[in-house]
Amino acid sequence: MAGLGAALTLFSGYANYQSQKSAIQAQADSQASYARAQAQADEYNARMAEQQAKVEARKQEQIADNYAKKSEEIRDKHRIQRAAVRASAGAAGLDSAVGSPFDIQASGQEAYWEDQATLLGNQRNDNYNSRVTQSNYMRNSESLMNSAENRRREAQNIQADADRQISALGMTSILGTASSMIPFMSGIGGGSTSGTSTGANSMGYSGYNNPYIYKGATQTWAAPLRLR
Numbered sequence: 001m002a003g004l005g006a007a008l009t010l011f012s013g014y015a016n017y018q019s020q021k022s023a024i025q026a027q028a029d030s031q032a033s034y035a036r037a038q039a040q041a042d043e044y045n046a047r048m049a050e051q052q053a054k055v056e057a058r059k060q061e062q063i064a065d066n067y068a069k070k071s072e073e074i075r076d077k078h079r080i081q082r083a084a085v086r087a088s089a090g091a092a093g094l095d096s097a098v099g100s101p102f103d104i105q106a107s108g109q110e111a112y113w114e115d116q117a118t119l120l121g122n123q124r125n126d127n128y129n130s131r132v133t134q135s136n137y138m139r140n141s142e143s144l145m146n147s148a149e150n151r152r153r154e155a156q157n158i159q160a161d162a163d164r165q166i167s168a169l170g171m172t173s174i175l176g177t178a179s180s181m182i183p184f185m186s187g188i189g190g191g192s193t194s195g196t197s198t199g200a201n202s203m204g205y206s207g208y209n210n211p212y213i214y215k216g217a218t219q220t221w222a223a224p225l226r227l228r
Contacts, residue, residue, distance in 0.1 A: 021166050028162030032155040039151030046144035049137045056134035060127055067123035071116060078112040 082105055089101035 017169060020169055024162050024165050024169070028158050032158045035151045035155040035158065039148040039155070042144045042148035042151060046141045046148065049141035049144060053134045053137035053141065056130050056137060060130045060134070063123060063126050063130060067119060067126075070119055074112065074115045074119065078108060081108050 085101055085104045085108070089095065094101055
């Protein structure tokens with residue numbers, strides 16, 4: 001019975017260890033998997049932000065091209081207006097360099113410079129806003145990449161911590177199971193000693209309580225044997 005008890009204790013300790021080990025590993029796998037998924041999401045969003053930053057960089061080139069075209073349109077319009085004033089003055093026999101024709105041209109020139117200045121200011125504002133947006137995308141991308149790296153490191157730490165817990169659990173289970181088996185092992189040792197003491201032997205000793213030991217065929221008796 002002592003051997004059976006020891007076997008059951010050993011099996012119970014092993015089963016308990018496996019159960020706790022599985023629970024620790026399952027929790028670690030779940031947490032690490034979540035951290036890795038978050039890392040992948042952060043990395044994906046970082047790449048998207050990087051692409052948006054590149055789009056803004058191209059947008060700045062488009063802004064420059066669009067305002068260059070608008071500037072050219074204003075310039076062409078001003079030239080047409082000035083040519084029309086001169087043609088009208090010439091048809092009327094007036095000198096375009098003096099008088100009303102000159103005033104009209106001067107006013108048109110002033111409006112032209114105002115339009116160009118407004119256009120340049122708008123271009124600078126649009127370009128500045130685009131650069132700020134691009135910078136924000138770049139910073140966001142960098143932050144997300146750092147977050148992804150931290151998430152991956154977190155997943156590694158979770159698995160490493162689980163390994164340490166399982167290792168400590170193994171030592172605890174071994175020591176606990178061994179401690180639980182001590183009474184059974186003592187029982188096994190005591191049973192064998194008792195069998196030797198109480199069983200009949202070749203000299204005719206049939207038990208610890210027998211006060212005399214039979215000494216062979218002569219039927220002489222010895223003094224009581226005291227076990228030490």
